[in-house]
Amino acid sequence: MSEHPTPTGLWLYAVASGFDPAPLEDLRGVAGAPVRDVRVRDEDTREELVAVVSPVSLDEFGEQALRRNLEDLDWLSATARAHDAIVAAVSAAATAAVPLRLATVSFDEDRVRDLVTRNRAEFVTTLNALTGRTEWGVKVYTDPGRLAAPAGSAVSTPASGESSSGGAGAAYLRRRKAALSARETGERVAAEHAERLHARLAGAAVADRRHPPQDPKLSGERAHMVLNGAYLVDDDRAAAFAELVRELDAEHDAVRVELTGPWPPYSFAAVGQAAERAPRQAPKQAPKQAEHP
Numbered sequence: 001m002s003e004h005p006t007p008t009g010l011w012l013y014a015v016a017s018g019f020d021p022a023p024l025e026d027l028r029g030v031a032g033a034p035v036r037d038v039r040v041r042d043e044d045t046r047e048e049l050v051a052v053v054s055p056v057s058l059d060e061f062g063e064q065a066l067r068r069n070l071e072d073l074d075w076l077s078a079t080a081r082a083h084d085a086i087v088a089a090v091s092a093a094a095t096a097a098v099p100l101r102l103a104t105v106s107f108d109e110d111r112v113r114d115l116v117t118r119n120r121a122e123f124v125t126t127l128n129a130l131t132g133r134t135e136w137g138v139k140v141y142t143d144p145g146r147l148a149a150p151a152g153s154a155v156s157t158p159a160s161g162e163s164s165s166g167g168a169g170a171a172y173l174r175r176r177k178a179a180l181s182a183r184e185t186g187e188r189v190a191a192e193h194a195e196r197l198h199a200r201l202a203g204a205a206v207a208d209r210r211h212p213p214q215d216p217k218l219s220g221e222r223a224h225m226v227l228n229g230a231y232l233v234d235d236d237r238a239a240a241f242a243e244l245v246r247e248l249d250a251e252h253d254a255v256r257v258e259l260t261g262p263w264p265p266y267s268f269a270a271v272g273q274a275a276e277r278a279p280r281q282a283p284k285q286a287p288k289q290a291e292h293p
Contacts, residue, residue: 009061010038010053010112012104013086014264017127018095019050027089029054030082031061038109040116049123051112052090056105066103079103084264091264096130098123098269129207130265134238136231137260138201138245139214141223142190193255194226197248204241205231209267223256230267238262 011030021037029035033054041048059065069075080102087099106112116123202208213225233241242259249257 007058007062008055009058009105009107010109011056011061011083012100012106012112012115013052013054013083014090014094014097014099015116015123015127016050016052016090016094016097017048017124017131019052019090019097020093021050023089023093024052024086027086028082029086030079031056035086038112038116040113040120042120047124049116049120049127050094051116052086053106053109053112054086058105061103061105066105070103087264096127096132097264098126098130099264099266100269126269130232130268132235133206133232133265134235134262135265135267136205136233136238136241136262138197138227138229138231139225139258139260140194140197140227140229141221141256141258142193142226143223143254190224190226193252197255197257198227198229200248201229201231201241201244204237204244205233207232207268211267230263232265232268 011033013029013035019037024035024037027035031054033056035052035054038051038053039048040051060069069079083102087097091097091099106115198208198210209230211228211230213228214221216222216225231241245257245259249255
């Protein structure tokens, strides 16, 4: 008896408009698979959207396998790098591209076309909003103590009379309270400063998103992150936006402002999140794990 062939699905990277597939011909995506496009034309307008996909084995990328593999940090890191590389290539080769979240898997091309068709209006709206614009990231790090305290200031030391009146224990508690108060003040001042910086950055962008600060254990940063922002900027304003970041970085020696990017517009592609949840119902002839949220 011959063995059953390994079931396969399609890993989705992005949905694009004005897409030239030539740059993808020599690229390899997740699991080293060749990348191809699935074109979906609107019957009324004749306008075409393109989904970029690559084949994957459902033994490794089906629902159950993904749940297990996503807990493997080495596997996840390699898969994320491969996914992001293709999304970046698609973004560079298209008028606009909506990146889809990691681990968006469909059964076959018919299901991909169905996904795009059912979400076409959202895709078109988002693609229009992204055309001629790029996502940039800005991270702000501070030393809250230096930001809040005037130069040369220090936590006051109790006078000898105060120290003796309460004893060493009371003096320690007073110093501890003063230190905690200074820290709280520093964190409050840092948060207020981050709000001001974000407002200035957002004013120079078309849209903005604030993400949670990164865990220092993952980022390797010892400084305190007070802003992790994403900004959608008109391409003809990118140089001015970068100059604004440099100006903000120079304003205070206790604040470091870093510009990252350009990035595919993950932060502004909400339609991708809706679309990836759409193909939940498996066809009767297909294995249940072939699609996943």
